Amino acid sequence: MTQSFMRYGVLFSFALLTACSGGSDGEGGPVADPDALSGIISIESGSRIDSDTADDFRLGVARTNDRAAEAQPLPDTGIVAGYLSQQQGSYPANDGQTFNFAADAQDFYQVELSEGDLVALQVFPEGAQAPPEVRFGVFQNGNVERCEAGCGGDSFTFTYVVSGVSGPTPHTLAITAEAGGPFRYVLSVAAAGASSSMNVSYEGVDFRPGEAIVMPGTRGQAFSSAGAVAQATSAAEARYLGEGIWHVRQTPVYLARSLSAAERAQAKRQTLDWVRELRSTPGVELAEPNFLYESQQVTPDTNPLYDLQWNHPLISLPTAWLVAPNGGFGTGIAVLDTGLFSADPSLYGQWHPDLEDNVVEPSGRILDYVTGSLDIDPEPDQGRDQNPHDPGNQQSQNSSFHGTHVAGIAVGMDNGIGIIGVAPQATLFPVRVLGVDPETQRNVGSSDDLIAAINWAADQADIHVINLSLGGLGPSDALQNAVTKAFNQNKLVVAAAGNQGTDQLTYPAAFSNVVGVGAVDGAAVRASYSNIGGSVNLVAPGGDANRDANQDGNADLIVSAWGNDSVSPPRPNYAGLQGTSMAAPHVAGVYALMREAAGAGPELTPKGFFTLLSSGSLTDEVGNPTEYGEGLINAIKSVNAVGDGPTSPVMGASPSALQFSRSQTSQDLTLRVYPETESIVIGPITSPGWLTVIQEGGTAPKTLTATVNTGGLTEDNLYRGVVSVEYTSDGEIRTLEVPVSVQLGDESGSRDAGRHYVLLVSTDEERNTLVQQVVEAQNDRYEFSFADVEPGEYFLVAGSDIDNNGFICETGEACAEYPVNGLPEPIVIGDSPLSGVELTTSFRRPTISAMGGLPRIGFEGYRLLKETGPAGEKTVRRVSEDKQ
Template sequence: MRALIAFFVLSPWMVVLAGCSDSSRSDIEAPQGFVSPLSGAISIEANSRIDQDTMDQLRREGASPAAAEQKLPASFVLAGYVSPNAGTYPAPARACQAQDYELDPSDTFSVPLAVGETVVLKSFGTCGLDVALELQVEGYPPIRTSGRDETAQFRLNAGQAGDYQVVVRSVGDMPARYVLLKTAGTAQQNAAYEWPDHGFVEGEAIVTLNESAAASEQVSVKGAQRGAPARKLGKRTWLRAMPTNARAMAGGQKSPDTLAWIRALREQPNVESVVPNYQMRSQSPVGEPLYSKQWHYEIINGPVAWQIEPGGGAGVNVAVLDTGLFRKQGSSNWHPDLDRNVVAGRDFVENDSDPRDPGSSIGGNVYHGTHVAGTIASVIDNKGSGGVAFGANLLPVRVLGEGGTGSSADLIDAIAWLVNGSSGQPPRAQIVNMSLGGLPEIPQLESVIAAGVDKGMLFVAAAGNGAGSEKSYPAASRNVLAVSAVDSARNLASYSNYGSWIDLAAPGGDAGRDANTDGEADLIWSTSAVLKSGQYEPDFRGLQGTSMAAPHVSGVLAMMKAQKSGLNYGDVRALLERGELTEYSGRRSDQLGYGVLDAAKAVSAASQGFTGPVLSASPAVVSLSNEGIEAQRVELNVYGSAPVTDASVDSYPAWLQVNGDFSQEPLILDVVLLRDRLTPDVAARGDIVVSYNVTEQLRIPVIGQLITDEKARNAGKHFVLLVGTEPNEQGVYLAEAQVTATVEDGQYSFQFEADDGEEPRMLSEATPGDYYLVAGTDIDGDGFICQSGEACAEYPVSGLREVVTIQAGQSINGLRMTTGFSRPTISAASPDVLPRPAFKGYRLIQTSDRVASTNSNIKALQ
């Protein structure tokens, strides 16, 4: 998208800017004898800090790794560099340049820690190479980075609050970038530290028309494939194909061309929203013979639940949206421990009525959907393994294909099929298990899930195995129960995601533990298939993952539905927040949500019936600051059939102003931060207490901060670049001009120089043309900025670059950007952000190609 930086001359001395938002306004002048064609300033995100010995410091003559520990504040996001040796980068064209790197085996910090607080380390390899880092907190054993996004985390569960020595150490062979972060208090950040790179189907888009356009089924979308079938996914939503001529023009650049086509579709007046067809993935890596291995049923108090609900969820349909079910070649029957409970399903990958899992040539055959289905509802037959809801019906819906991946269009279509039933009948399933994820927030997916909830359906999804806090959908959807995984000791599993969006936890297994001392790893055992004599036969196997945790919850919900058929999401939500579904400590956590699933408590709560009412706050925790949100509207949702009476705000912290409107549902609280009543740089905490129905109370945790660390912020030495708007043949964005900026009072200033046409051309000289304006750090010295783990700023907003046009004889002054180590996410708050497939950052100009500039009015050689 182009930022129309233009002006109208009103007088010889006055100009007016058009097309810029308030957050990035500039003044454009036609000065006499001007020096800079473009200049501005870069603000720094709160709590940003930089390692004291990155390559920016180590490349200086005589420099060596820092010997003293670096003191950090109570909340921080720090970027750093470590390397086990010195050497030269191998320099593949897309990943880095042939630059030298220096030895820096470890970094040492002093970090204030209180009980319940967590330090998180995220590592990123340089030049696309694998790395291994270690996080060690004083008095505790080291923890290695692990998981898909290479994360290690330490939580102080007990002990003395105080300053702890924290060491980040390289234990690999190559240099690494990293981000070390901590937030004061127990709440953890949900920020992303890598560019969004969600996979999507080439040449396809999910298009939602506005109400007026959708009224006519004959409406066309310009730029959609003529003659190709438009697959309807919902009331106003279609899956569209890219025109053939555009595909032909794309050549080897299919991903960028698909994204460009989507941007064009978004400009059409009859279109409400357009998103890629994102790809998702599976979230994995009593008298039954295998019961001795199924420790996880004891963890959730399963045996007691089965006494309360001896039918095991009979009559309840549980849809398993997954890879399908195993069926032996040449057989008409499903896995023998599932067959009796299976009802007719559907395959949305092949678009037929046979949801058989054909296996996978990628990564081996784990028969993921079969394993998940077995945990939910494998039968009791004294031959294998029983499921949580052993009497429930399994409705297999295949939405994942080769390699355990699938498309968001298939997922949306499958849920719509379940929700709409047939010929006006009720939904095909009462419970929907989704042991899959990795999607961004997609409006069309949110809409179809909400439609199911309106019809009484319950949705459960795996939180994901990235060991991070970034939201993974559909688990993070408002109407879905997000399930994290615990090991046999009821601790968060090392691989499990966590965050403010987690609702509850369930056993997911841990290959590194043997808590029941049976000589085998504590995996989740369930139905599967193994290769015997050249063909796959039905069998059982142990797996670990949040994919294995989610079906425990789905099975328990099925038993609850059998006890109370009218149980809906509002009821479940109310019971969850009252602590009636879990081992609840009295306060939710980002690791376990409202606690570890307790099947006996949950089924008992359903059997006793529930009228409520219960109030639930959205958002559940209010966080206000002078640099973030200073005012928040909180909705109080009513769960249960009984009405809310006598609602009032009893108390709240003195540093808040709270006004309530309880005249209709949802009840509303308007919360405003009072800055002058806060202590600078100290996180204030308290509760807003709402009383109702005489004896009931709702406590809403609230955090207030007056952040004054602006002058202490430092994101490292910044390179400010004007880059071409199109990448080269290797997909790399190249700098056309660059200047350096160092922090001063918590911000950076920059200015470019006009190209005077004379040689030598300096790095800072900019010629008229179209550019992206970007800035960032190169802390590992590989010749690229804005890689994961490095600070990055893009004009006007990171993730939403706009073209800046430099014209001869004009000067653009006062542009503003914000830099930081986090990256934009695709969400309801930023729906226009699109993925950046294989984005490697912006390549710096090699100083051997140009002459550095003093940024003065005189052309000088350095």
């Protein structure tokens, strides 16, 4: 999600700067000895910097890489940050200081790529003076991708997976600013199967200020009442969500009125401090923010395209209906979303005509879980109720009926009126968990409402599938508990894999017991926005508005039910949308057809679904696993798989690929069995000569240890291979292959993350920069030394300013914070010198999990103010960061 940040700090006078750099505090106070603080900043392996950044142009040291003949070399696996702009100019003046940017329209790089390698370009145009148009070219066999202005919003991503080559092959990568700018970018090159290679920004998860999710004691048994929980957590009120999980709120003020941007930022900082306190409170086992999430649709098109359901034949759905002629009858699909279009919102009924007869009968069960300011339905108390009608977003045009669209894909009726869903006779449980953010008008929900709804659905015997076309939450333990409960209660949980086009994990899709679904277009090619990597178990039709891959003369949008609330009374409608939100309900509907083919009995369970998925019985192979997971769901294969009886056990590996480095030369490899109740005899294991896999035979599940033999390996080479595990299943000999790679490091002296500005920053809320110096990379590191610094506590940070806008450590720039990026802690300078301090700089950013499960709020870099000295370097006076 996009977040708004504020930049703080006060301008220091030149006299103060002199005082900080000299031997006195200006009032006769003591200072530390000369060389009060010194150390080194290591550069992450594989790091490179564009040779002509705006900072280089400022100093007149830029080395052009504007033509293929001047292409910069990159390591086989690595990361490079750069700068481009079609135009030159100045950033808006700030405190009387002006920063200029240069024109640089094109950068070229040269790299050797192999089959399955991932090349990712992430563009960060925040602060651009004109919207950029970007072209990304990968040249070996003429592949070119292009994104016009505004693609992806604040930032956008191109991904390219190498295919059609044998062995390492030279490729040229070209990045062009065809218009607009300036902007920063990061270009990542990763080996096949690499995880989180594109994690170059802090994960943009949002949460409700003043609220938290907690689990007191052991499974919530430490406190007997809501009042006791509220008292123990310093909260004003507490509400039970099920399975030992409670929602606590400090004060209702955050719901009673809207907050300004500054108030909201302050409230969020206070909330994170409160959550940290809760984690150390006796009797509290779990504490986390009340995360917000969004629907996973992009670019709606409200034209009535319901007669263009290309998605059905793409997954062989018409043939599957012959095998499952009752259309999934007997299966309950809970669509946890925005609710359902109704022509009369005051009633339980008058639903969209393509869904009317499939909606579960009213029974007094709570189906609307949206609470607080996100709840804009007519009920007066902004609380939970029995009517899941979708009120739209109360806009005269383009109201969102996301849940109606998703439900239509899964269970749209075969009534001759409009569209038809995958399982047209399944029972629909429309559960409202997404409301409307009053500020952005986007479909947003909170984790307390979602957790309560999932716990409820897990207990309903007539619900068999839970569809979650939503995402953007942090790695919530409380949500994981709810999902695990549903899975253990034999509910298949299906979730959208996310629309960011990256390999960063998206929750809930990334949970191990959730089916994460990516999106493809009309030619079964991954949609440009669809996430890749660990959030994707398989893919399904999700559409791509920029393509007409099936050449039917229309954009590849998924057509389904919609609503029109610009008239009174509201009217049913149809719309074409794209997104992983649209892909997920295809899988939910296919599972309903599978249950029909299996007799809707105990023969098919969520565990059984994962077993069939891992064996390849449910999908068509359409591309590499990084982009497509197990492949494209095939409806006829899926219903035939359960109709043919039990499937032979299969073996899988976790992780699915092994990557080694200088710092990690040994890893565990767990061999898993599907279904989990079976065991498999392990046969011979073969591996590259530089890898030893300790194997004692026996049966799987089993954990093995793989260790790199570093002797004979050179640091600047990338070595690849495969670990092959032979096993016997039902008398048939099979082979499991696990890709493996190792790169011990770069060629000595080749690492460079750009010119670094090293800062000592005050630890108060203003975070003013008090001392600064500039260092260049030498021998794969930076060396720094501060002399005559006043004793006290400081934050020690460093980073690059490649776009010369006066800020370091922005997304796309290198950053080092002491002791760990993302978790800065004060460093104490006393009367004696402090030497040997070590930091690591990187273009990558830590995940929320690495930061203890708490997001970083309000950080957008450390601010520099330019003052040209004798060496033409920047002099830093202050810093920008919301207090952590």
